[in-house]
Amino acid sequence: MPMTPNDVVLAVEDLRKTYGATRAVDGVSFEVRRGEIFGILGPNGAGKTTTVECLQGLRRPDAGEIRILGLDPARDLAVVKRRIGSQLQESALPDRIKVWEALDLFSASVDGAAPWESLIDDWGLRAKRNAQFGSLSGGQKQRLLVALALVNRPEVVFLDEMTTGMDPVARRVAWSLIERIRDDGATVVLVTHFMDEAERLCDRAAIIQAGKVVAIGTPDELRSTHGDTVTVTFNGDEKDRALAAKVQGVESATIDETAAVVSPSAGAASTEGGIEARGRGPIGVRIAASLAKAGREPADYAVTRPTLEDVYLAITGDVDADEDTDRHAAKGATP
Ligand SMILES: Nc1ncnc2c1ncn2[C@@H]1O[C@H](COP(=O)(O)OP(=O)(O)OP(=O)(O)O)[C@@H](O)[C@H]1O
Numbered sequence: 001m002p003m004t005p006n007d008v009v010l011a012v013e014d015l016r017k018t019y020g021a022t023r024a025v026d027g028v029s030f031e032v033r034r035g036e037i038f039g040i041l042g043p044n045g046a047g048k049t050t051t052v053e054c055l056q057g058l059r060r061p062d063a064g065e066i067r068i069l070g071l072d073p074a075r076d077l078a079v080v081k082r083r084i085g086s087q088l089q090e091s092a093l094p095d096r097i098k099v100w101e102a103l104d105l106f107s108a109s110v111d112g113a114a115p116w117e118s119l120i121d122d123w124g125l126r127a128k129r130n131a132q133f134g135s136l137s138g139g140q141k142q143r144l145l146v147a148l149a150l151v152n153r154p155e156v157v158f159l160d161e162m163t164t165g166m167d168p169v170a171r172r173v174a175w176s177l178i179e180r181i182r183d184d185g186a187t188v189v190l191v192t193h194f195m196d197e198a199e200r201l202c203d204r205a206a207i208i209q210a211g212k213v214v215a216i217g218t219p220d221e222l223r224s225t226h227g228d229t230v231t232v233t234f235n236g237d238e239k240d241r242a243l244a245a246k247v248q249g250v251e252s253a254t255i256d257e258t259a260a261v262v263s264p265s266a267g268a269a270s271t272e273g274g275i276e277a278r279g280r281g282p283i284g285v286r287i288a289a290s291l292a293k294a295g296r297e298p299a300d301y302a303v304t305r306p307t308l309e310d311v312y313l314a315i316t317g318d319v320d321a322d323e324d325t326d327r328h329a330a331k332g333a334t335p
C-alpha cells in the first residue's frame with residue numbers, strides 16, 4: 001500500500017544529543033507509522049532513553065528534526081503532552097500516593113480521560129487499589145506506571161522497558177493489552193531489552209548502538225537481512241555431509257559431534273553424528289531430496305532459523321562500546 005504523509009505519526013531526522021563528552025545520540029533517523037508498535041532495541045547506554053525523551057519533548061536535543069503528530073515537541077510541548085502517553089520513571093511518583101489516587105489525579109488533569117476503574121482491572125491492580133505506591137512490588141509499580149501512561153487516551157504511547165520486573169503471566173497480559181491499544185488505533189513506541197517481546201509485539205524495530213541506528217525493519221526483515229541462515233541438522237556420515245555440501249544454497253556443511261537431532265521416536269535429542277549444514281533458502285527440503293535421490297535417507301532432521309535475538313547478538317554482541325568505527329560492517333552469520 002502506498003504510504004501517504006498522514007501515515008507517519010513520528011519522524012526523526014539526524015537527532016543528536018551530547019552530555020558533556022558523551023555522544024548519547026549521534027545522528028538517529030527513523031519514521032513511525034500510524035498504528036504501529038515500533039520497537040527500539042539496543043545495548044545499555046546506546047541512547048534509547050535519550051532518544052525517546054527527546055521525541056516526547058522531555059529533553060532538548062542539540063540538533064535534528066522531530067515531528068510528532070505533525071508538531072514540533074520543542075515548540076508545541078503542551079499540545080504534544082496532551083496527545084501522547086509517557087511511561088514515567090518510578091521516581092516520578094511519591095511513595096505515599098495510593099494506586100487509585102495516582103490514577104484519579106492523572107485523569108483529573110486531562111480532558112476526556114479513560115475511565116481509570118477499567119485500567120485498574122486491565123492492569124491487574126484491583127487488589128492493590130488502596131495500596132501505597134511505595135509498598136507495591138516492582139512489577140506492580142511497573143503496571144501502574146503503564147496504566148498511568150494510558151489515562152489520557154494517547155495517540156502515541158512511549159513505553160520504556162515496560163515489562164521489566166513483570167512476572168511471565170503479567171508480561172503476556174501486558175503484551176495483549178498493548179496489542180489492543182494498537183488495534184484501537186494508537187501508535188506505540190516500545191523500548192525493550194527482551195527480544196522475544198520485540199519479535200512477538202513489534203511491527204517494526206530499530207536497533208540502536210552507540211547513538212546510531214544500525215538496523216531497522218520488521219522482525220522478519222531483520223532476521224532475514226542479516227543472512228537468512230537455515231541450519232539443518234541431521235544424522236549421517238561423511239558421505240551425507242559431502243552430498244549436503246553440494247546442494248544449492250548450502251554455504252557450509254560440517255560434521256558436528258555435539259549437534260542435537262530431535263528424534264520424536266526416541267522422545268529426546270540424540271547427540272551422535274549430527275551434520276550441520278548452513279545456508280539460505282529452502283535448503284532443508286533440498287538436502288532431504290538430494291539424500292533421498294542418492295538412496296540415503298537422513299534418520300531425522302531439524303531446521304532452525306535465526307531468532308531476532310541471534311540477529312541482535314550478531315549485530316551488537318562483539319563490538320567494543322567505545323569503538324567509533326563503521327558498525328554496519330557485515331559479520332559472519334555464526335550465532
Ligand atoms: N542525564 C545524563 N547526564 C549525563 N549522561 C547521561 C545522562 N543520561 C544519559 N547519559 C549517558 O548517555 C548515554 C545514553 O544513555 P541512555 O539512557 O539514553 O541509554 P539507554 O540506551 O536508554 O540505556 P539502557 O538500556 O541502559 O536504559 C549513556 O552513556 C549515559 O551514561
Ligand SMILES: [Mg+2]
Binds near residue numbers: 048049050160
Ligand atoms: Mg534506557
